[in-house]
Amino acid sequence: MAFPGPPSPPPPRGPVATLTGHGRAVNAVAFSPDGRLLASGSSDRTVVLWDVTDASHQTRAATLTGHGRAVNAVAFSPDGRLLASGSTDRSVVLWDVADPANLTRSAILVHDRPGWLFRDGWRQGGVHAVSFSPDGRFIACAVDRTVIIWDLRDLARPSRCARVTHHRHLWRSGPVLSVMFSPDGRLLASGSDGDKNTGVLWDVSEPAHPVRTAVVRPQVREWPKALSAGGAPAVHAVGFSPQGRLLATGSGDLGVVSGTYGSWRKGAVMVWDITDPAHPVRTGTGILPLAGPGDTGRMYAVVFSPDGRLLASGCENAAVTLWDVTDPAHLTPAAHLTGHRKAVRGLAFSPDGRMLAGCGVDRTVNLWETG
Template sequence: MASAGRPSPPPPRGPVIDLTAHRRAVNTVAFSPDGRLLASGSDDRTVILWDFTDAARPAPVAELTGHRRAVNAVAFSPDGRLLASGAGDWTVVLWDVADPARPARRATLVHPRPGPLTRDGWRQGGVHAVAFAPDGRSLVCGVDRTVVLWDLADAARPVRCAVVTHNRRLWRSGPVGTVAFSPDGRLLATGCDGDKNTGVLWDVGEPARPVRTAVVRPQARDWPKALTSGGAPAVHAVGFSPDGRSLVTGSGDLGVVSGTYGSWRRGAVTVWDVGDPAHPVRTGTGTVPLARGGDTAQVFAVAFRPDGRSLASGGENATVTLWDVTDPAHLATSAALVGHRGAVRALAFRPDGRLLAGCGAGGNITLWDTS
């Protein structure tokens, strides 16, 4: 029985659709701007395009091949004609998907390979995040420990226009695993998986000259102990609200297990007011409980519902949490979405807000009705 004054947790809700075309873990999903396509990328080195014209019966329409390592990130251009796929082979491929049944390779963006990287979670070297600017004229890629911006004025001949290091001290940085543009395209948020890393806000009003404007540092519950056991929680996921006023980060939250410290055991979502990009203000934090029988629940994925009233988060505990963010200072859990097999690595709302897609280590793509 719930304690007096504390609302009972919402009952879990199962999936409405389960898609199982990939042969290994699925790392990324994205809906096209019109909601008719879903793209998914996998450890099996493929990208699958799914036809959602009939949302009750989605079907694979094309399989895109050519990457030599796991596909870690996919993103559609604002007009829906291009799809970018980034992989562990240090390349990003731009696909023309105007005719989804006959996708064509438009260009391949090649990034230099650095020295050996330490494995962090499931991420290793390569491209782990991609995002188109809202005007479609540039593309940002998270490549190893750097953030790379490409000029897409001619999509057939992209030009690398900027490369910046996420952390000023390279040795303290892990792979850049998440990137997101603000709705007006003037801000870029990035996050890393390494120890002692934080989220970074960049002014990209001039894409060729990104300017670091601020750092966002998720709050551990016990900072003195956190500092002795690795520093700040790593920022695994970032996302802007549809109105651009808020930024959300997904991370870990230091916990105690058997009287010891040193691991980010619980998950956390933090909402930041970025009305003044140079001075972001933490407005609210929600923590994610451990999975039954588990000992960790870091948040790997976040996504705002298109109406901006709800936020979805997912991570190691294989459960997707829906948060009511109408009052960012008091995040409230509105639903727990279950049925996913394994850790959740990515989330995407359909543009109409009626479906939420999640994917991850289980190899399946799970869809929930959020209407």
């Protein structure tokens, strides 16, 4: 009697369109709430708005300039009137994009360079991520080793209402790389790198007074114990499910191939049940197989589809994977999306969930159909 073997991996799926024009790596992408525009932020210091109303023919609607260094983050406000862009130049620019033909700056949020920024300054400095609250009244910025929340209710005079750090001693922490509000706006998730790598859940029901509710740490290193004193793998990306019950984290770590001198970066996508925000429970883990020594796998981006059935991950080795998360305890690859040649830095689902945008170091933005 023949027994069935393991299920075959899903076939690779190529992009339906590739958007080019950025002069350097593309670090972030975001769809407008109506799905008509796609914003991409690049190390070439620009933000490009793409008209994606026609899936077969995308056009550049506008190019936004003004940042002095790389653009690392982009996000639309929930009503679609504002676009935020965060940069290594330590600023977040709020653009009025209600009329794409007449784009203006509504405000500039400037973050001072802290006096303690002395180690790995090139890596620590600047804005790495931004996230609007669901009501659009606040924006959270991952800046250096902190999360700063701004009150935007008066756009003529935005005010800084809170600043939190992952650790008691700043010199023991690394840069905060990701930040995101939960769908109901009561929680904020952030992920960091450095000596004490963690994801943190904050209660922001009172945005001016965030309260740490829990810490989520990826699986421990696979190094020999003598090399494991640095802590858990970095949390490069965080993402809430649309219902707010699940939190996804993307991480990476260095592993040593047993019996060889080779090493690789092993990345993982982890899903946490945060029904009780004070006690997150890891329900499932997705790890991509790597080719072997020299291959890299840190997960730089994670995002849930609008219906919550899929989780997309973007990897340092250029892999984009759609995971089936209908059973959060068993993450299974639903599709492998091809098109990028280098590390994937950002991912975004269209509001209807039919399209996924990805960007990366190869200077391109790819669009895939997910239906």
